[in-house]
Amino acid sequence: MELGAKELEGFAAKHGLWDAGFYNFPRTDGITAKREYAQRCHTHFHTTASGKKGSSRLDRFYVSTTIKELVRGSEAEDALCKSDHRAVLLELHSPKGIIRVKKRPKLYPAPAYVQTAMNSLIAKSIETLGDKLKQDTEGSVATSWDDFKVNLKADMNKLKTAAKKRTTAGFSQRIQRIKAQLAKTGTGQLDQNGARSEL
Structure with a gap:
C-alpha cells in the first residue's frame, strides 16, 4: 500500500472525493495485474542506484460527488515529448447517454x-x-x-x-x-x- 493510504481514504470519504487510481487498484494479487495497473495508472518511471526499475503515481486526480457517477476510470499515456513522467487521462461518461463532442472544422490545408x-x-x-x-x-x-x-x-x-x-x-x-x-x-x-x- 502507498504511504498515507488510510488517511487519504478517510479524507476522500469525508469530503466526498473519488481517487481514480485507488479505485482502479487490482483486486487480485499477482505480478501481471500489478504491472498492468502500473502501466495504466503510474505516471513516473525511474531507475534506482542498483539498476532496478520502479514506478509511482506523482499525481492524484479527484472529483466531487456531483460528477462521481461520470467517472469510468483513469489511464496513463506517454508524454508528447521525451519525459520521465506520463500524462493521466480521466475517462468520463455521461450516465444519461453519449457525450458528443463537436469536431473542429479543418481549415488548413484548404479544400x-x-x-x-x-x-x-x-x-x-x-x-x-x-x-x-x-x-x-x-x-x-x-x-x-x-x-x-x-x-x-x-x-x-x-x-x-x-x-x-x-x-x-x-x-x-x-x-x-x-x-x-x-x-x-x-x-x-x-x-x-x-x-x-x-x-
Whole structure:
C-alpha cells in the first residue's frame, strides 16, 4: 500500500472525493495485474542506484460527488515529448447517454474549391499584420498577434462556408436541370427519389 493510504481514504470519504487510481487498484494479487495497473495508472518511471526499475503515481486526480457517477476510470499515456513522467487521462461518461463532442472544422490545408481564395486571404492578412506591427508599441504587439490569429480563423471559416454553399448550390441547380430535361422527354420518367425508370 502507498504511504498515507488510510488517511487519504478517510479524507476522500469525508469530503466526498473519488481517487481514480485507488479505485482502479487490482483486486487480485499477482505480478501481471500489478504491472498492468502500473502501466495504466503510474505516471513516473525511474531507475534506482542498483539498476532496478520502479514506478509511482506523482499525481492524484479527484472529483466531487456531483460528477462521481461520470467517472469510468483513469489511464496513463506517454508524454508528447521525451519525459520521465506520463500524462493521466480521466475517462468520463455521461450516465444519461453519449457525450458528443463537436469536431473542429479543418481549415488548413484548404479544400481544392477554395484553395486559391484561401491563399490570397492568408497572404493579405499577413501583409496587413506586418504593417500594423510596424506601428504598434512593444506592449501591444502580443495583443495584435492574438487578434490576428482569432480574426484569421474566423475569416477562413467564413470563406470556406461561403465557397461550400456556392459549390453545393451549383450542384443542386445542375441536378434540377437534369431532372427537368428527363421529365420533358417521352422515353422515361422520374420516380419520387429522382431515379429514372423506363416506360
